[in-house]
Amino acid sequence: xxxxxxxxxxxxxxxxxxxxxxxxxxxxxxxxxxxxxxxxxxxxxxxxxxxxxxxxxxxxxxxxxxxxxxxxxxxxxxxxxxxxxxxxxxxxxxxxxxxxxxxxxxxxxxxxxxxxxxxxxxxxxxxxxxxxxxxxxxxxxxxxxxxxxxxxxxxxxxxxxxxxxxxxxxxxxxxxxxxxxxxxxxxxxxxxxxxxxxxxxxxxxxxxxxxxxxxxxxxxxxxxxxxxxxxxxxxxxxxxxxxxxxxxxxx
Numbered sequence: 405x406x407x408x409x410x411x412x413x414x415x416x417x418x419x420x421x422x423x424x425x426x427x428x429x430x431x432x433x434x435x436x437x438x439x440x441x442x443x444x445x446x447x448x449x450x451x452x453x454x455x456x457x458x459x460x461x462x463x464x465x466x467x468x469x470x471x472x473x474x475x476x477x478x479x480x481x482x483x484x485x486x487x488x489x490x491x492x493x494x495x496x497x498x499x500x501x502x503x504x505x506x507x508x509x510x511x512x513x514x515x516x517x518x519x520x521x522x523x524x525x526x527x528x529x530x531x532x533x534x535x536x537x538x539x540x541x542x543x544x545x546x547x548x549x550x551x552x553x554x555x556x557x558x559x560x561x562x563x564x565x566x567x568x569x570x571x572x573x574x575x576x577x578x579x580x581x582x583x584x585x586x587x588x589x590x591x592x593x594x595x596x597x598x599x600x601x602x603x604x605x606x607x608x609x610x611x612x613x614x615x616x617x618x619x620x621x622x623x624x625x626x627x628x629x630x631x632x633x634x635x636x637x638x639x640x641x642x643x644x645x646x647x648x649x650x651x652x653x654x655x
Contacts, residue, residue, distance in 0.1 A: 407598045410443045414452065415610035422460040422614030427622045428633040429570035430552050432457045432577070434641045444597040450588050451596055456611045458581035461574040463615040471571035479534035480541070481579050487542030488580065492587050495547040504548050504649030511553035512642040518560040519635060529562035546584050550645050556638035566627045
């Protein structure tokens with residue numbers, strides 16, 4: 405695909421992914437990673453997704469500041485940072501497609517179980533749960549770019565209300581994206597899409613436009629619909645990563 409067309413498609417997807425990220429609290433990587441990987445390759449996907457996810461989430465933080473649960477953020481982000489290092493090491497030592505299939509199937513099962521759990525009156529939360537959730541998110545995000553399902557599982561079993569969840573996830577992803585970028589550039593530098601220099605600026609403008617559009621959209625989405633969006637995106641990411649792994653094994 406010509407670089408200019410690649411840039412145009414990516415910019416349209418960036419705007420849509422930013423809206424999803426604001427409304428649901430996640431989804432940027434689920435929309436962007438497969439698209440960029442197909443157009444420009446997996447290394448470019450890591451770079452583009454993390455650069456613009458960090459930007460999109462950072463733009464949303466000021467407007468959501470009063471809803472951010474900083475205590476819960478700390479419990480999640482510190483183990484996620486550590487877990488991302490472990491995930492990178494696992495990814496380097498394991499066949500990528502086998503890892504994708506195993507993680508994808510486990511993610512799908514965990515989301516289904518959590519949905520059933522959420523229908524009961526039980527609630528599971530606390531330092532141990534948050535630490536385990538954060539570490540799992542970081543590990544899966546850096547190994548197979550699949551951070552969404554463990555986030556959804558934790559949100560459901562802890563009964564985290566959607567306004568706080570959506571707000572807290574934005575600074576969480578800012579930190580995790582920057583950490584992942586630093587790690588990946590040390591281990592596998594390069595792989596940037598063949599855009600002209602101004603293409604990066606245009607993509608940043610598309611992301612900014614998406615963040616401006618996202619706020620009025622989010623105000624019109626009922627909490628129940630947002631919760632269903634969390635589940636749907638988590639299942640979609642599990643299916644996608646499993647399909648990619650199976651395609652690699654059978655190809």
